[in-house]
Amino acid sequence: MDPIPLLQVKHLKKYFPVRKGIFSKRIGWVQAVEEISFHLHSGETLGLVGESGCGKTTVGRCILRLLEPDAGEIWFEGEDLLRMDAESLRKVRARLQIIFQDPYSSLNPRMTAGEIIAEPIRNHTRCSRKEIQDQVSFLMDKVGLHPEQAHRFPHEFSGGQRQRIGIARALALHPRLIICDEPVSALDVSIQAQVINLLVNLQEEMGLSYLFIAHDLSVVEHISDRVAVMYLGKIVELAKDTVLYSSPKHPYTEALLSAVPIPNPKMKKQRILLQGEIPSPINLPKGCRFYSRCSYRMDHCREVDPEFKDLGEGHWVACHLY
Amino acid sequence: MDSSKPQRSLIWIKFKRNRAALFGSFLILIYLAVALLAPVLFPGNPSAPNLMKSLERPSLKHPLGTDELGRSILGRILYGSRISLLIAIGVVCVGLLVGVPLGLISGYYGGKIDFVIQRVTDTLLAFPGFLLALALVAVLGVGLKNTIVSVGISMVPIYIRLVRGCTLGVREQTYVEAARAMGTRNGIILIRHILPNVLTPITIQTSLGMGTAILFAAGLGFLGIGVQPPTPEWGAMLGSGRAYLFNAPHVATFPGIAIFLAVLGFNLSGDGLRDILDPRFK
Amino acid sequence: MMEFHSLLSIRNLRTCFHTYEGVVTAVDGIDLEVYRGETLGVVGESGCGKSVTALSILRLLASPPAEIKGEILFEERDLLKMSVDEIREIRGNAISMIFQEPMTSLNPVLTIGEQISEAIRLHQGLTRQEAWAKAIEMLQMVQISSAEVRVNEYPHKLSGGMRQRAMIAMALSCHPRLLLADEPTTALDVTIQAQIVDLMERLKEEIHTSVLLITHNLGLIAEMARRVVVMYAGKVVEEALVEDLFSEPLHPYTQGLLGSIPWIGRKMETGRRQLQEIPGMVPSLLEMPEGCRFHPRCPRVMEVCKGEEPPLVQKEGRRILCWLWK
Numbered sequence: 001m002d003p004i005p006l007l008q009v010k011h012l013k014k015y016f017p018v019r020k021g022i023f024s025k026r027i028g029w030v031q032a033v034e035e036i037s038f039h040l041h042s043g044e045t046l047g048l049v050g051e052s053g054c055g056k057t058t059v060g061r062c063i064l065r066l067l068e069p070d071a072g073e074i075w076f077e078g079e080d081l082l083r084m085d086a087e088s089l090r091k092v093r094a095r096l097q098i099i100f101q102d103p104y105s106s107l108n109p110r111m112t113a114g115e116i117i118a119e120p121i122r123n124h125t126r127c128s129r130k131e132i133q134d135q136v137s138f139l140m141d142k143v144g145l146h147p148e149q150a151h152r153f154p155h156e157f158s159g160g161q162r163q164r165i166g167i168a169r170a171l172a173l174h175p176r177l178i179i180c181d182e183p184v185s186a187l188d189v190s191i192q193a194q195v196i197n198l199l200v201n202l203q204e205e206m207g208l209s210y211l212f213i214a215h216d217l218s219v220v221e222h223i224s225d226r227v228a229v230m231y232l233g234k235i236v237e238l239a240k241d242t243v244l245y246s247s248p249k250h251p252y253t254e255a256l257l258s259a260v261p262i263p264n265p266k267m268k269k270q271r272i273l274l275q276g277e278i279p280s281p282i283n284l285p286k287g288c289r290f291y292s293r294c295s296y297r298m299d300h301c302r303e304v305d306p307e308f309k310d311l312g313e314g315h316w317v318a319c320h321l322y
Numbered sequence: 323m324d325s326s327k328p329q330r331s332l333i334w335i336k337f338k339r340n341r342a343a344l345f346g347s348f349l350i351l352i353y354l355a356v357a358l359l360a361p362v363l364f365p366g367n368p369s370a371p372n373l374m375k376s377l378e379r380p381s382l383k384h385p386l387g388t389d390e391l392g393r394s395i396l397g398r399i400l401y402g403s404r405i406s407l408l409i410a411i412g413v414v415c416v417g418l419l420v421g422v423p424l425g426l427i428s429g430y431y432g433g434k435i436d437f438v439i440q441r442v443t444d445t446l447l448a449f450p451g452f453l454l455a456l457a458l459v460a461v462l463g464v465g466l467k468n469t470i471v472s473v474g475i476s477m478v479p480i481y482i483r484l485v486r487g488c489t490l491g492v493r494e495q496t497y498v499e500a501a502r503a504m505g506t507r508n509g510i511i512l513i514r515h516i517l518p519n520v521l522t523p524i525t526i527q528t529s530l531g532m533g534t535a536i537l538f539a540a541g542l543g544f545l546g547i548g549v550q551p552p553t554p555e556w557g558a559m560l561g562s563g564r565a566y567l568f569n570a571p572h573v574a575t576f577p578g579i580a581i582f583l584a585v586l587g588f589n590l591s592g593d594g595l596r597d598i599l600d601p602r603f604k
Numbered sequence: 605m606m607e608f609h610s611l612l613s614i615r616n617l618r619t620c621f622h623t624y625e626g627v628v629t630a631v632d633g634i635d636l637e638v639y640r641g642e643t644l645g646v647v648g649e650s651g652c653g654k655s656v657t658a659l660s661i662l663r664l665l666a667s668p669p670a671e672i673k674g675e676i677l678f679e680e681r682d683l684l685k686m687s688v689d690e691i692r693e694i695r696g697n698a699i700s701m702i703f704q705e706p707m708t709s710l711n712p713v714l715t716i717g718e719q720i721s722e723a724i725r726l727h728q729g730l731t732r733q734e735a736w737a738k739a740i741e742m743l744q745m746v747q748i749s750s751a752e753v754r755v756n757e758y759p760h761k762l763s764g765g766m767r768q769r770a771m772i773a774m775a776l777s778c779h780p781r782l783l784l785a786d787e788p789t790t791a792l793d794v795t796i797q798a799q800i801v802d803l804m805e806r807l808k809e810e811i812h813t814s815v816l817l818i819t820h821n822l823g824l825i826a827e828m829a830r831r832v833v834v835m836y837a838g839k840v841v842e843e844a845l846v847e848d849l850f851s852e853p854l855h856p857y858t859q860g861l862l863g864s865i866p867w868i869g870r871k872m873e874t875g876r877r878q879l880q881e882i883p884g885m886v887p888s889l890l891e892m893p894e895g896c897r898f899h900p901r902c903p904r905v906m907e908v909c910k911g912e913e914p915p916l917v918q919k920e921g922r923r924i925l926c927w928l929w930k
Contacts, residue, residue: 051793051794051795051796052764052793064503066499066503090505090507091505093504093505097503098500098503100496100500101496102496105495105496106496106499106500107497107500108497108501108515108518109519110518110519111514111515111518119501119504119506119514120504120505120506123504123505123506123507158885158886160885161885166500169500169504188649188650188820188886189649189820189822189864189865190649190860190861190881190882190885190886191885192864192865193863193865193866193879193880193881194864194883196866197879197881200877201878215793215794217794218865218866218868218870219866221866221868221869221871222866222870222871222877222879223866223877241871242872245868245869255795256794256795257868258798259794259795259797259798260794260823260868261801261821261823261824261826261827262823262867263822263823263825263826263867264826264850265826265827265847266847266851273798273799273802274798274799278793332624332625335624336624
């Protein structure tokens with residue numbers, strides 16, 4: 001393995017206050033992200049998967065410091081992003097990019113495709129108009145759009161094409177790492193495949209690294225080298241994709257995988273049905289977060305929050321069973 | 323395939339179907355034409371008195387009659403449209419230039435600066451708008467310039483509120499977050515990403531605001547503390563005509579109708595614009 | 605093949621909308637058959653007309669701008685010829701519907717119990733108390749814990765999964781013969797989706813209802829449906845038993861669709877990270893291509909596809925709208 005990972009997240013924490021009443025009194029905290037640590041190597045895709053409200057999107061936003069984390073360290077290319085001043089952070093953002101979920105709200109409706117793609121270039125370099133135009137054409141071509149469409153506005157493109165504009169914008173400054181926040185979940189099935197293929201091809205061509213955040217386990221499995229599963233603000237399991245999907249260790253991962261419908265009517269598999277709903281993340285009790293829904297629960301689990309342990313070969317699990 | 327065409331023509335189709343908006347813009351067009359062509363339509367000086375002909379009823383020579391100083395009311399109304407247009411544009415400019423930046427800053431940055439701007443706005447909004455304009459005139463003094471400034475300032479809080487509210491909404495859009503993630507500076511985010519996306523409500527408010535401005539300025543003129551004679555100003559004409567309401571009603575009536583039509587035009591167009599551009603308010 | 609009796613049969617359904625930009629034909633002459641006791645899956649991408657079909661069946665589209673033509677025979681009666689009162693008697697009673705977004709389809713100012721018991725009282729003529737008791741029973745049936753308490757709660761107090769259960773309870777409260785489920789689990793997390801799928805399958809057994817399952821999720825279709833109808837741009841392009849469709853898709857669109865979805869284990873199986881893609885995008889309803897609507901994206905396009913509408917080919921109990929199988 002490489003000595004220094006491209007991105008290293010250590011003990012990241014982000015709490016949101018819950019306020020209520022006319023004086024906005026704080027009545028508790030939502031532990032959106034609680035003590036998360038992981039790393040990501042250059043050229044690798046790490047999938048971050050979990051159900052709604054598990055904090056996966058918050059992790060992505062914290063790494064870019066679009067949200068300010070409450071504690072922890074985020075090392076990117078040997079520098080701690082959390083100790084940077086605004087100007088150096090602005091410069092780092094050239095090499096650390098993001099693709100958003102919603103191809104409709106992530107593009108300014110009053111700017112043309114060309115202007116949108118050119119924006120990061122204009123922010124970070126002093127190129128002439130001509131140079132910028134050439135780069136925009138190059139990028140549009142790269143993501144499969146016609147450069148002649150540069151003067152069009154976002155509403156004139158379809159969802160998939162808009163997502164391509166977003167990808168071109170993220171690529172504009174040759175980033176090392178792109179955080180993909182549910183990049184295909186708003187798209188139709190056939191368009192989803194196009195965008196996944198585009199991301200895979202770009203990665204091979206440009207040596208990109210992805211942090212791929214999604215709720216769709218099949219998509220995450222498909223694109224990732226390693227996968228981390230989150231539940232209520234914590235990573236409960238992290239392993240190489242083939243290992244995680246063929247022999248999940250954590251009861252939650254197991255249930256999650258068994259819940260995914262398989263497009264093959266001949267494979268009627270046994271579903272593990274979790275009892276109950278995801279508990280509210282406000283003021284969680286001590287002990288394991290999955291306790292209330294777990295089918296293997298023990299008394300010990302209610303009292304002590306399990307540690308995130310390495311079972312060997314980079315397979316990490318937070319469960320008392322191991 | 324140019325799909326921007328249907329978008330634009332759709333607005334045009336909606337506009338054509340909206341009779342109120344159509345009528346409103348018709349009134350505004352007439353108003354603008356009159357203001358522009360006043361010297362052509364009425365050669366001569368509308369402010370030159372001719373005491374021999376005071377308070378004449380409408381006739382062929384003076385279609386709307388004459389006032390107490392024997393000046394043609396038609397001429398004064400025609401020239402008055404220029405004054406009221408000047409006031410309306412001036413007032414809206416003051417409102418926009420002061421209100422829009424403050425609203426943007428207040429909404430985008432939030433925190434202490436937002437708190438200060440909002441408390442000042444609250445205080446100003448606690449007075450009825452006209453009263454505020456009245457108080458400002460009392461401080462600044464009478465005259466065209468001061469009328470514009472005081473009515474303008476009385477409208478600033480409305481713009482601040484409006485722009486701040488819209489900014490709060492736009493600020494949460496992913497493209498603003500995307501711009502930050504691209505390393506865009508705050509000032510540029512405000513101008514390039516937020517301002518263009520709050521323009522629609524500002525446009526609507528501006529159209530409605532022109533109507534209000536004409537009304538306020540006329541009110542000040544009516545009370546004799548707005549634009550001063552002999553400048554032909556509709557409010558002042560209305561005010562001086564009040565004394566002859568029983569023996570020469572036309573003196574007060576025609577300026578009143580002029581004010582009514584101009585304000586109606588701007589209000590109808592403003593409402594129509596809102597229906598067409600901003601379907602959420604329907 | 606087993607003999608099934610037809611419950612719903614749609615003949616040449618055509619639903620169009622009159623818009624500012626012209627007439628948009630969302631559903632263009634489709635035929636569908638739902639048999640008693642079966643689950644028919646309708647699959648397609650956004651804009652293919654699958655939701656409009658469901659809304660047309662219950663005549664839930666405001667008209668104008670919508671215009672529905674053709675025949676929708678439900679138990680031998682044409683729903684499109686019924687009076688407003690007759691169709692109202694059918695809605696929520698013999699045919700009911702579950703929507704994708706349970707928050708917007710429940711009334712926020714009425715409690716769950718009020719909404720369920722209202723439907724029961726309307727169609728079954730029970731007293732208030734009886735209907736209320738029935739509502740609690742229904743909530744228990746969809747496995748909402750402490751139903752006696754939940755029945756008094758407002759929709760916003762429930763989680764997404766619970767709201768969808770409440771929706772199902774309401775839809776099933778009058779033992780409908782046909783349930784229209786329009787993306788019933790799309791807004792839910794997968795563990796909750798698994799619960800809802802399990803619940804729907806169990807209830808289907810219990811009250812012998814037929815289900816028209818509309819979704820874009822092929823996995824869900826594979827798990828729940830007996831037969832599948834694939835829609836593209838307002839037309840039915842393929843119809844087959846679910847096993848046949850997945851093992852041997854005949855229409856190039858179905859083939860492309862199946863090739864473009866990732867599933868767990870696929871990468872290992874095929875050894876590559878690229879998926880098969882369908883080039884291009886779904887055509888706008890305003891600018892339908894001539895001939896076969898899929899021809900600009902079709903990898904096996906022929907000259908005839910560009911000019912003439914493809915024929916409906918019957919083949920071993922399947923239907924395919926394609927020139928290839930002529």
